[in-house]
Amino acid sequence: MLPYRLKIAGLGRYLPRRVVPNAAVEARLGLTAGTIARTQAGVVERRWAEDDETNSMMAAAAAREALADAGIAATDLDLIINASGSAEQAVPDGGALVQRELGLGASGIPAFTLHSTCLSFLNALDVAGAFLEAGRYRAILIVTSELPSRALNPEDIESACLFGDAAVAAVVVPTPPGEPAAIERVRFETFGEGADYTRILGGGTRKHPNDPRTTPADNLFEMQGRKVMMHATRVFPPFLARLGEDLARGEGVDWVVPHQPSALALKVLDRFGFARERVGVTLDRLGNCGAASCPATLYELVRDGRVARGHRLLLVGTGAGLGVGGLVMVY
Template sequence: MFHLPIRLAGLGRYLPERIVPNSEVEARCHLPAGWIEARTGVRERRWVTNESNAFMAAQAARGALTQAGLSLTDLDLIINASGTQAQAIPDGAALLQAELGLGGSGLPCFSLHATCLSFIAALEVAAGLLGTGRYQRILIVSAEIASCGLNFAEPESAALLGDGAAAAVVTRAGEGQSSAFHALRLETYS
């Protein structure tokens, strides 16, 4: 276990407007009514209509910055922790930077892709970077459009996944401030 002396200064989220009820997914998966909720507890999910990863990520980022009482110019680094990418080049981090209006700013940004674990991995990387003292305020954003790759022949996953974005402004925990994280353990099994 690794102790993370960091705190979440602000959180944000974005959910697409389109609500997809279980009945729609059950019909596409050829499942009986009530199958999804009985097995997963999920009643609905959100799917994009025209939103991009970068748009959703930017909306979540703005919410996190507002909650933290910060502006875009207060950031030292952006980590795009999304498992689903819009394209290979330019990278999703650069697309997010542009969507935020920071394209010409030179603000460092990069993507960390570890599928479902991307956000957790980004927290560990952010903790290390904050620990060096080089960075003070790091924005981590994860925007996912899982609906574009759902396999309705596999209802176990198709029933669970939706689209959306989450963001966190992460800072080092100062003297006397408690950390939001007591420990982190990132494990992968293949």
């Protein structure tokens, strides 16, 4: 039961080497200069992975930093959760690939993937908190490695300019006695009526890669941005009120650490009265990095000292499906 006595003991982040400014995307798509700025996506540049920067390679790089930050050896982990919406391959599960990349391939440490698109990291925190509270595990590595650039549709300007690649890792442990760190509130809601608004049809049994009827377009990302925005703005306010009435008034937390869907989506937070200087934003420099967006923003806030131990945070976001989720935690 809540609260979960969970402490984020260490954080790590890996950003692909290649920085892609809007001008490069416009040239690639054959667009006139300034087209992306007019979409109001809010992205100035993003990172796109090179061929050698795989999901597992990026995840392991972020994990090594998180482990060093926590002062924990990789061999001391007793669970790895690969919380990612993009998979390196269909089989095996990505958790095994991350485990092997960390040099733990013979360790027997359990590893599995939790995939709920852009909410994967938040769901993993919830699951890890329950595991720690039950005493099942003592040192859990959560890794989120996203490469949405691999499935972007060059014909869809809205999504082609929005997404970036990134990997983030967190080492979570039981909160030591006398420390305040905890997950205090958690809520997730799914509205399957919006399942077709954001999708990749291929990659599964519906559009099997060996079926001659499957086309290359089936393996590209589709997003009906207007429908997603309208649906999200309808369900998000009551969701936030159910997570906490104080949150619906823009109160109760020191920082809001949101998923970074778009500039327009981030403006929705203004309606609740959250001070803009207390809302973490990385969208302009990293783009929408899927499930990595929220923890990538948290990483930055912690590293530059804006978020400190004892601060109360609202981590919140939306995901394909259509899902909304959030948690209030003391860092």
